[in-house]
Amino acid sequence: MARLNVFGPPQEWPDQDLIAFSDTIDPALVLDAYRSGVFPMPLADAGFEHTGWWSPTQRGVLPLDSLRVTKSLRQAAKHYTTTIDAAFTQVLTACADPGRPYGWIDDGILGIYTELFRAGHCHSVETWDDQGRLVGGLYGISLGGLFAGESMFHDKQHGRDASKVALLRLVELLTDDHAESRIIDTQWQTPHLASLGVIEIDRSEYLELLDDALAVPEAPWPRRDDHA
Template sequence: MARRPGIFGPAKEWPAQDLIAFSSEFDEGLVLAAYSEGVFPMPLHDSGFGQMGWWSPVQRGVLPLDALRVTRSLRKSARRYTTTVDTAFADVLSRCADPRRPHGWIDADIRRVYTSLHERGRVHSVETWDADGRLVGGLYGVSLGGLFAGESMFHDPVHGRDASKVALLALVERLSDEHAEERIVDVQWQTEHLSGLGAIEVEREEYLALLAEALAVPEPAWPRKETHA
């Protein structure tokens, strides 16, 4: 089935580069519409073009649920931690947005909009805790149907070895239900770290086809009771 053009126009007319648009407008409705079209926001700080960049990588990083590489050492690490979902979203977001992290991009607008989407049940966090009750790792992302668009993850370099990987393992386990084959975890760009965990690259057109299938399946069993479009 052909995709109908959305707010970003037909995908075949997008430029052959990762950045496909920019805007000064940025709100919850625009963000959700973008993800449903295979686009995600990332600020264009000091670019002179606009406040927000809208990206759809030509080579998209995705993690098939059955491709996650769980080593013996990761299984061992997982036994040292406890994971939760949506119990400390603000803390996970703050840790991911720590300005001391290299290549930081999570600004006040991102925090405002994604916090609002979390309150609406569209953004979720996975937290990793050590035996002393410290938050030592986690991740957050957008959930639409069978799509989980991972936004950022962190681990405590002192107390949280493998803690972000353990959060990812917990996420994949939650998504691995009867619709697992149609679900996708979007990781935006493949990195050496993500490649080691099983992420692969697919061309933009293939990603959009996978996305169409994913959006047609129900949400996974998140602990929040209500979700709103």
């Protein structure tokens, strides 16, 4: 599937991460944006009422074979169970906690991604402790071989490594016959993500990888999942 370029030719985008604004946002536009290499993020905290559309000049991506799984993470994973799409609303709500630093998930984003989940385009991975508590997770958009990670969280008291365990489960799910063409988009690279194997690539290289990823079949997402 070719990119739709709903934001115009990439060579005409500004040489900065923020490439456009819009007054409106809806699920169809969000999906077209991801297919174009762009993602939304509200700008209310910066004093703007518009939605910002972003395509970082240096994109953070996690190749599936680059995830750094330490011995301690493997040991930690044994103390948790994971599910897929079993508690999407809880994961989304935890990621949107206004008490988190640099929070950006507003009510509009909550509604749109919930609708995309119901349509089968958005997915969550949940991590549970041995008391049955949701202690970590992540969510993102899946289109062909692209998984666009939106946010992740962990319970600081009961699940220090729980978000990493969720990421490990995600990589395991995506690792199939098409793994070489699949990518996990993390938007930006942070020191924490770099420690897990996330690398930075130029925008142009990301868009080339995106073309290949969109041509790959969807991952075998279960709608519900037994504990694993």
